[in-house]
Amino acid sequence: MDLSLMNRAQYEAITTTEGPVLVMAGAGSGKTRVLTHRIAYLIEEKDVPSYNILAITFTNKAAKEMKERVDKLIDDDTSKMWISTFHAMCVRILRRDIDKLGYDRSFSILDTTDQLNVVKDVLKSMNIDQKQYPPRQFLNAISNFKNALITEKEAKENAYDFREKLNADIYTSYQEILYRNSALDFDDLIMLTIQLFQKDEAILNYYQTKFQYIHVDEYQDTNHAQYQLVYMLSQKYENICVVGDSDQSIYKFRGADIMNILNFEKDYDNVKTILLEENYRSHQRILDAANNVIENNTSRVPKNLVTSRGKGEKITSIVSQNEREEGQRVVKQIQKLKNEGYRFNDMAVLYRANSQSRAIEDALVKSSLPYNMVGGMKFYQRKEIKDLMSYMKVVLNIHDDIAMERIINTPKRGIGPKTIDTLKQHANALNSSIYDAIKDADFIGLSKKNAENLAQLLSVLENLKEKSKFMSITDLVDEILHDTGYLNMLIRENTLESNSRIENLEEFKTVTKEFDETHTIGDELLFDFLSDMALVSDQDSVDDTDAVTLMTIHASKGLEFKVIFIVGLEEGLFPSYRSMDTEEELEEERRLMYVAITRAMERLIISRATSRTIFGRTNNAMESQFWSEIPADLVEGESLISVYDGRSSNSKKRPRSKSQVFTDNSGVTFNVGDKVTHKTFGDGMITAINGSGDSEELDIVFSKVGPKRLLAKFAPIEKKG
DNA sequence: CGTAGCAGGTTTTTT
DNA sequence: ACCTGCTACG
Numbered sequence: 066m067d068l069s070l071m072n073r074a075q076y077e078a079i080t081t082t083e084g085p086v087l088v089m090a091g092a093g094s095g096k097t098r099v100l101t102h103r104i105a106y107l108i109e110e111k112d113v114p115s116y117n118i119l120a121i122t123f124t125n126k127a128a129k130e131m132k133e134r135v136d137k138l139i140d141d142d143t144s145k146m147w148i149s150t151f152h153a154m155c156v157r158i159l160r161r162d163i164d165k166l167g168y169d170r171s172f173s174i175l176d177t178t179d180q181l182n183v184v185k186d187v188l189k190s191m192n193i194d195q196k197q198y199p200p201r202q203f204l205n206a207i208s209n210f211k212n213a214l215i216t217e218k219e220a221k222e223n224a225y226d227f228r229e230k231l232n233a234d235i236y237t238s239y240q241e242i243l244y245r246n247s248a249l250d251f252d253d254l255i256m257l258t259i260q261l262f263q264k265d266e267a268i269l270n271y272y273q274t275k276f277q278y279i280h281v282d283e284y285q286d287t288n289h290a291q292y293q294l295v296y297m298l299s300q301k302y303e304n305i306c307v308v309g310d311s312d313q314s315i316y317k318f319r320g321a322d323i324m325n326i327l328n329f330e331k332d333y334d335n336v337k338t339i340l341l342e343e344n345y346r347s348h349q350r351i352l353d354a355a356n357n358v359i360e361n362n363t364s365r366v367p368k369n370l371v372t373s374r375g376k377g378e379k380i381t382s383i384v385s386q387n388e389r390e391e392g393q394r395v396v397k398q399i400q401k402l403k404n405e406g407y408r409f410n411d412m413a414v415l416y417r418a419n420s421q422s423r424a425i426e427d428a429l430v431k432s433s434l435p436y437n438m439v440g441g442m443k444f445y446q447r448k449e450i451k452d453l454m455s456y457m458k459v460v461l462n463i464h465d466d467i468a469m470e471r472i473i474n475t476p477k478r479g480i481g482p483k484t485i486d487t488l489k490q491h492a493n494a495l496n497s498s499i500y501d502a503i504k505d506a507d508f509i510g511l512s513k514k515n516a517e518n519l520a521q522l523l524s525v526l527e528n529l530k531e532k533s534k535f536m537s538i539t540d541l542v543d544e545i546l547h548d549t550g551y552l553n554m555l556i557r558e559n560t561l562e563s564n565s566r567i568e569n570l571e572e573f574k575t576v577t578k579e580f581d582e583t584h585t586i587g588d589e590l591l592f593d594f595l596s597d598m599a600l601v602s603d604q605d606s607v608d609d610t611d612a613v614t615l616m617t618i619h620a621s622k623g624l625e626f627k628v629i630f631i632v633g634l635e636e637g638l639f640p641s642y643r644s645m646d647t648e649e650e651l652e653e654e655r656r657l658m659y660v661a662i663t664r665a666m667e668r669l670i671i672s673r674a675t676s677r678t679i680f681g682r683t684n685n686a687m688e689s690q691f692w693s694e695i696p697a698d699l700v701e702g703e704s705l706i707s708v709y710d711g712r713s714s715n716s717k718k719r720p721r722s723k724s725q726v727f728t729d730n731s732g733v734t735f736n737v738g739d740k741v742t743h744k745t746f747g748d749g750m751i752t753a754i755n756g757s758g759d760s761e762e763l764d765i766v767f768s769k770v771g772p773k774r775l776l777a778k779f780a781p782i783e784k785k786g
Numbered sequence: 787c788g789t790a791g792c793a794g795g796t797t798t799t800t801t
Numbered sequence: 802a803c804c805t806g807c808t809a810c811g
Contacts, residue, residue: 124801152801177800196794251801318799418798423802474787481787600801619799641798657799680796681802 066109078339079103085333086306091370092663093346105138115146119276123283155254156596169247171462174599187238206232211252212288212320255290273301284309288320315657344370348377355662358694362652379701383672391674392428411627413614415661417639435612449566456545460529461591464498476554478518538577538594618661629665634673635686658691741782
């Protein structure tokens, strides 16, 4: 195995295979390369069976990539090696033994929407006003409990005030419902695995013995439960290698504990710590920007990235009047870079919140540029996909009431809320499921018509269950859509919307086909498919068409692009106003900025608008503090060619008024004393305001040309800082 | 029971 | 501006 191209630190990290190793890997320092070579080194040079190796990543995408890269490095069979996400690993462990905790081995996995519905049900049964107590908050509380490995009982014991008691009560009821349905949420996957290990030492011992060499990627993003899980697994051999970068910790909001990486040296004995500081990704100017920004964080271990790649181009800055113009100017810049020889594939537009994507998308569509959006309105969250998957869930586990409730009246079977309520109450009383309640239909006073409809549904479902054992997922999808009348419902509707739903269901079959190609028909098939689906995110869908990538900064972690656009660099948006209360939260935002900058290899474009519409309200937007943390001598402002040059293909559709050709300040509030910049007059200050609305006039004294009176709405001026 | 039309909240990030 | 959930009517 050839390690001659590694630097000294990388070589150390790869060959120090015994004992705990902490690799502090700066952005772009080749950490994936180190991990893959280390695994290959274990197998090829140390003759470790691949069966004894575990590598945990944070996303499916990272797991897949790691698997592929290891496969390329060695000839051995790697199929026995576990390279997976925390959640996928836990599903695999629980699938074997979760019955020891009283759950069905065909458990289902809830997504956030399902979870929210359960909480809402609980609130309803407790007569709690959902306006006063938003269900989301309870969901967060439950997630926090689970991430901290606090059981319902412990939560109750430690509840002192009313709210804590309420949280604990709702947690308890929520967990009862999940248990009864053999349903697990994401956090349960981790917590129950730990409970399983605690309950049954033989099982823990089995995995401790199996996983002699453990690797954890992105260790700075682990929460307490994940930390505990890794700790338990590593106790027998203590060959554990964690890789991470505390400067890239951006998941505190969902329980990630940066102390896990900072305390690693205390938590394990004889830790060998290796620092990877040489950056192989970015040009020096980009790194300078990143270093200067992150230096403003006080609670961090000082670290400076250096690169041997060239100085590179200056960072380009774009300042626009509003988000629409921002979109157009980003597109202009994309076209320019395309002409310079970059491919669309080389470029990504990053933003803080998904809602920002729309303006960028609009501009891309208008210019007919190809783009790929990750996240946002997710494919798997679309109604028709969720309905279909709910049918599949019920076929797998007929007692899954959460899925059952979703499909019991879709397509319409005349089963309204009242009937469902009756069924649920009956199920509750008997501590059983809706399915069992339907079987008792004659007892519980359902109308004859209802009972008939329900019996009909059950026979369809039971029939599908039998069929499911002998067919591929794709065939099962066809059967479900046909037998349940779902497809017919959409065909009969025959609206634009229903047709697009049919298309989406067709699209879904490309996913099932891909799955079918790699799996054999049998009892496990449906379970495997559904748990796969629950754990994949849309980011995992790889698209190799040449297109610009649009995504949130969070989604971009671990990726790199030659050209990176960071848009919406405005105070309140990025950093988010919700994160500006405490220094701690602000520092996490700054790490997010650091992650964004360090995705760029060659070119970085930063962009902001001076006014932005959120919730249909237009507000002034000040320059982000992160923008000003980038040294000015690294930055070059884009030359201000008007982008409203009328050549845009859609301009016919809605002829622009004069105000839009130049400037539209409507929505911007000016005050006496505001400092402004005029396109031609330069800097000045507002000394008086006359009139209001569209006829509002501003008296401005310019330092170069003296006093002027301008119409507020159309004046090409911008407020400063 | 089903639907249309309105009111109110919503936007941080995700396995 | 958009989505969800509620209400009033058919």
